Amino acid sequence: MTITGSGWQPGETVDVLLQEVPKTHDDRTLKATADAAGNIFNDEFAPEAHDVGVQFDLTATGAASQAQTTFRDAPPPKITAKDHEGQKKVGGVPDGYTNGNVTEYAEGDFINFRFTLEGDAETRGQLEVRFTENDGTCLFFDNYFALGTHDGSAPAIQVISGSAPTVSIISGPTAQDSGTSSGEWVVTLDIDFADSGTAIVNYNLKLSEQAADCNGSSQHSRLNEAGGDVRNTGAQNVPVPANQIIKTCPTAGCDDSNPCTSDKCDESTNFECAHTSVADGTSCSDGNACNGAETCHSGTCTGSNPILCPTPDQCHTAGTCDPATGVCSNPPKADGAGCDDGLSCTTGDSCQSGACIGTPVVCTALDQCHLAGVCNPMTGQCSNVNKPDGFACDDGDSCTAGETCQAGACTGGAPSCGPPPPPPPQDPPTTTTVSCNPSTASRGPIPTNVSTRCTATVSDVLEAGPFATGTVSFFADGATGPFATCTINGATRVQTCSVTYGTAVPGPHPIVAVYGGDGTHVMSTGATVFTVTVRVVTGPGGGRGEVPIVTLTGAPLLGRQRYVQGQADRSYHRRM
Incomplete structure (x- = not known):
C-alpha cells in the first residue's frame, strides 16, 4: 500500500x-x-x-x-466464469441447455454451448475452452470453434446486466496431448470488462465424421482459468459421451474424387464408405488434358497417349503442355541466338522474335565499267555484270580522252598530250527513275510467273527546251540484250513508258533500265540496278503450300542531256 x-x-x-x-x-x-x-x-x-x-x-x-x-482494504477485481451448459437434443431436435450429458447428436452435427461471465469491476483476464480432440481412438470434435450459436439464434454475447464484456479469440483451436486420453483442442479467449456486469457467452463446436467410433463417455467441453482476473466456479465440464453419438453416413458423402471408383455409404458395414473399382477400359478424365485419351485400369485413370511438346524450329525451345487445355506453349529463343535461315545470300543469321533473320549480302560494283552484282542463291557468290558498252569512264591516263566501257573494260581513249583543252560546258543531268507495280510494299508477296509493270520516267528536262524522246531498254540478269523496250514520246509531253516483267525462277534478278537519248538529250551515263528477289516463304499450315515473294529494290538512273538549237553553249533553266 x-x-x-x-x-x-x-x-x-x-x-x-x-x-x-x-x-x-x-x-x-x-x-x-x-x-x-x-x-x-x-x-x-x-x-x-x-x-x-x-x-x-x-x-x-x-x-x-x-x-x-x-x-x-478492498478485494481485488475478478471475472467469474460459471453455468457452463450444452444444448440438449430430444428426439433428434435441439432443445434446452444442460450441464449434464449432451446426447442424440449425429456425426458431423454442430452443438451449441454457453456459459455466464460476471465482472465485479473494471477487469480483464483469459479463459480457455477445452474440448475433446483425438483421445487415442478417433477424432471426436473437429478443428472448429466459433462464437455465437451455429443456427444464428443467439449472438456471441448476451448482456444480462451492467457492462457488456468484450470477448475475442486469442488463439486456437490448438491440439494438446493428441492421441492420448487427455487429447484436447484448446481455444484461448480474452475477456475485458470496462465496468461491472453479467453476460452470457455463446459458442458452438462440430462433431467429426468419426465421432461415433470413439470409445467411452469421457468426451467433453470444459472451461479453464488461463490468467488475469478470471476465476472458475467448479470444473465447468459439460459431458458429450461418444457412446451416445449416432452413427451416420458422412454428411459430405463418400465421393473419393476418383473417376474410376463407384462410391457409396454401406449401412450394413456400420455406415462405412465403400469404393469399388469400375470395369477396366471405362472412359475417364483425371482433369489433365495433357494425358491424352484416358481409361480406367484397376481403379486408376490412366492416359494412353500423352501430349508431347517438341521443339518446332531452331528459333523456339520445347514448349510445355497446359493441363487445362492440352495445348503446347511455343516459347521463342532469346533474340540474338544463332540460327541458319537456309539462304546463301544472307549473313549473320540470328533469331529475332522467334524468326531466323539474316542480313542480305551486298554485291558492290567491281569497277567503273561494271554494275553492282547480285548474289547467286545457289552458291552465295556475287555476279560481276558489265556495264553496257559506250558508258563513259576514265582509264586514269592523262594523255587519253573520250574513254568508254567496252566489254567491261575502260578503252578507246584518243591520245591527247600537251596542255589539256578547256572542259566543255556541264549540263545538268537528266534523271531516269524506274518503279514497278504491284510491289511487295503495297500488295504483299508476288508469286512467280505473275507480271509486274515497270515504268521509266525521265525528269529534270531543261526549261524552254523540248521534252525527251527515244527508247528506254530494260536488261535482266546481266544479259547483253534487253528483255523489253518502250518509247518516250516527247511530242505528247509524256515522259514515261512501261514494260512488264515476270519470271518463274526464284532468286535475285538484276534489272537495268537505260535511256538511249535523242538529238537533244544524251543517253544515260549511269545505271542503277533494280533487284527483283523471289524468296520461298512457308505459308500458314506448316508446309502445305509455298508462296514466292518478289521484292523490288532500286534507285534512280542518272543521264545527261543537251539541247542544241543553232548554238552550242546556249543555256536553259531546268524544269523540275
Whole structure:
C-alpha cells in the first residue's frame, strides 16, 4: 500500500499512525520525511489477506500540524466464469441447455454451448475452452470453434446486466496431448470488462465424421482459468459421451474424387464408405488434358497417349503442355541466338522474335565499267555484270580522252598530250527513275510467273527546251540484250513508258533500265540496278503450300542531256 501527502514543511519528519477498526492487530507507526516540495511518501505497509474489508484510521502528525483519513482494504477485481451448459437434443431436435450429458447428436452435427461471465469491476483476464480432440481412438470434435450459436439464434454475447464484456479469440483451436486420453483442442479467449456486469457467452463446436467410433463417455467441453482476473466456479465440464453419438453416413458423402471408383455409404458395414473399382477400359478424365485419351485400369485413370511438346524450329525451345487445355506453349529463343535461315545470300543469321533473320549480302560494283552484282542463291557468290558498252569512264591516263566501257573494260581513249583543252560546258543531268507495280510494299508477296509493270520516267528536262524522246531498254540478269523496250514520246509531253516483267525462277534478278537519248538529250551515263528477289516463304499450315515473294529494290538512273538549237553553249533553266 502507498501512503502520500502534501503541505508539510520541507525536511519535516511526519509520524504516520495506522489503527484497525475493529482492532485485531496492534497499532503501527510509520515515518516519512517531507521533500523540498513538502510531499511525503511511504510504502512499508502491506495489508494481509484477512484484512479485506477492515477499516483503517490513518493519522499523520508533524512538528506543527496533523492530518487524518480513513480507508478500507478492498478485494481485488475478478471475472467469474460459471453455468457452463450444452444444448440438449430430444428426439433428434435441439432443445434446452444442460450441464449434464449432451446426447442424440449425429456425426458431423454442430452443438451449441454457453456459459455466464460476471465482472465485479473494471477487469480483464483469459479463459480457455477445452474440448475433446483425438483421445487415442478417433477424432471426436473437429478443428472448429466459433462464437455465437451455429443456427444464428443467439449472438456471441448476451448482456444480462451492467457492462457488456468484450470477448475475442486469442488463439486456437490448438491440439494438446493428441492421441492420448487427455487429447484436447484448446481455444484461448480474452475477456475485458470496462465496468461491472453479467453476460452470457455463446459458442458452438462440430462433431467429426468419426465421432461415433470413439470409445467411452469421457468426451467433453470444459472451461479453464488461463490468467488475469478470471476465476472458475467448479470444473465447468459439460459431458458429450461418444457412446451416445449416432452413427451416420458422412454428411459430405463418400465421393473419393476418383473417376474410376463407384462410391457409396454401406449401412450394413456400420455406415462405412465403400469404393469399388469400375470395369477396366471405362472412359475417364483425371482433369489433365495433357494425358491424352484416358481409361480406367484397376481403379486408376490412366492416359494412353500423352501430349508431347517438341521443339518446332531452331528459333523456339520445347514448349510445355497446359493441363487445362492440352495445348503446347511455343516459347521463342532469346533474340540474338544463332540460327541458319537456309539462304546463301544472307549473313549473320540470328533469331529475332522467334524468326531466323539474316542480313542480305551486298554485291558492290567491281569497277567503273561494271554494275553492282547480285548474289547467286545457289552458291552465295556475287555476279560481276558489265556495264553496257559506250558508258563513259576514265582509264586514269592523262594523255587519253573520250574513254568508254567496252566489254567491261575502260578503252578507246584518243591520245591527247600537251596542255589539256578547256572542259566543255556541264549540263545538268537528266534523271531516269524506274518503279514497278504491284510491289511487295503495297500488295504483299508476288508469286512467280505473275507480271509486274515497270515504268521509266525521265525528269529534270531543261526549261524552254523540248521534252525527251527515244527508247528506254530494260536488261535482266546481266544479259547483253534487253528483255523489253518502250518509247518516250516527247511530242505528247509524256515522259514515261512501261514494260512488264515476270519470271518463274526464284532468286535475285538484276534489272537495268537505260535511256538511249535523242538529238537533244544524251543517253544515260549511269545505271542503277533494280533487284527483283523471289524468296520461298512457308505459308500458314506448316508446309502445305509455298508462296514466292518478289521484292523490288532500286534507285534512280542518272543521264545527261543537251539541247542544241543553232548554238552550242546556249543555256536553259531546268524544269523540275
